[in-house]
Amino acid sequence: MERRGFLGRLALLAGATAISGFAVGSVEDDHRSADVGRWRSSVGAQMSTDTLPIRWFAPASVGRQVALTFDDGPTELFTPGLLDALDRHGIRATFFMIGALVERHPDVVRRVVAAGHEIGNHTYDHVSAAVQTAEQVRDGVLRGSDSIERVTGTRPRWLRPPRGEITTATLVAARDAALEVALWSANRGNAADDDSAAVGRHLASSLRPGSVVGLHDGIGRSSWVGHPDRQLITRRRAELDALPNALESWLAAGYRFQTLGALIPSP
Ligand SMILES: [Zn+2]
Numbered sequence: 001m002e003r004r005g006f007l008g009r010l011a012l013l014a015g016a017t018a019i020s021g022f023a024v025g026s027v028e029d030d031h032r033s034a035d036v037g038r039w040r041s042s043v044g045a046q047m048s049t050d051t052l053p054i055r056w057f058a059p060a061s062v063g064r065q066v067a068l069t070f071d072d073g074p075t076e077l078f079t080p081g082l083l084d085a086l087d088r089h090g091i092r093a094t095f096f097m098i099g100a101l102v103e104r105h106p107d108v109v110r111r112v113v114a115a116g117h118e119i120g121n122h123t124y125d126h127v128s129a130a131v132q133t134a135e136q137v138r139d140g141v142l143r144g145s146d147s148i149e150r151v152t153g154t155r156p157r158w159l160r161p162p163r164g165e166i167t168t169a170t171l172v173a174a175r176d177a178a179l180e181v182a183l184w185s186a187n188r189g190n191a192a193d194d195d196s197a198a199v200g201r202h203l204a205s206s207l208r209p210g211s212v213v214g215l216h217d218g219i220g221r222s223s224w225v226g227h228p229d230r231q232l233i234t235r236r237r238a239e240l241d242a243l244p245n246a247l248e249s250w251l252a253a254g255y256r257f258q259t260l261g262a263l264i265p266s267p
Pocket of ligand 1: 071072122126162163220
């Protein structure tokens, strides 16, 4: 179960950074409220009672509605073809974009917006918070929102931390930037990098009411640091090759697709 895997990872990170106040509860919960005020004391002097929702599921009460999310774009390589695939079914999704790529490909960003999709913040440069100072985390989060606003005119509602790795600084930066943290409950699973058939089988069987599906239309920092990561390109291509069949089977099973913002009411 990917959700159990995520919970385990979050608990591990919390333990590693000596964070208290975050009780990992039932896997049936659709989110947890992190006590940011309590954590803030480890990175700043001010105490508060603010809390921050972390979403990886919409409430099951939404019925057979789910959210598709795509990280690490926009790219010329993957995003336009993905938009065509979604358009064929009139599906609206949420794109967690890297700020540095938003600035490189503003035309692709505008096409995503024009097609009715939602854009979320995947930080400016896609560095894991696990290897950054609190100031670097804050800077990456704010610059990510800034670049999206410059191109689209709108500040994003959601933050998806790179690799889903969350530290105290992530939560404080998100709260201060009025961002909600969004993770995912389903993804490509453990299929081999190039095995799109296995990815497709896994995806087809992974949905339940309220699922948030995490896929990709980019290759992270290797887009602009060093050489494009060939293995990651293969891995991403397998995901997107699997998508059309997965969409058909999900639609046949009665699932409908919304942006995260449409699926999860603001707190
Ligand atoms: Zn990413």
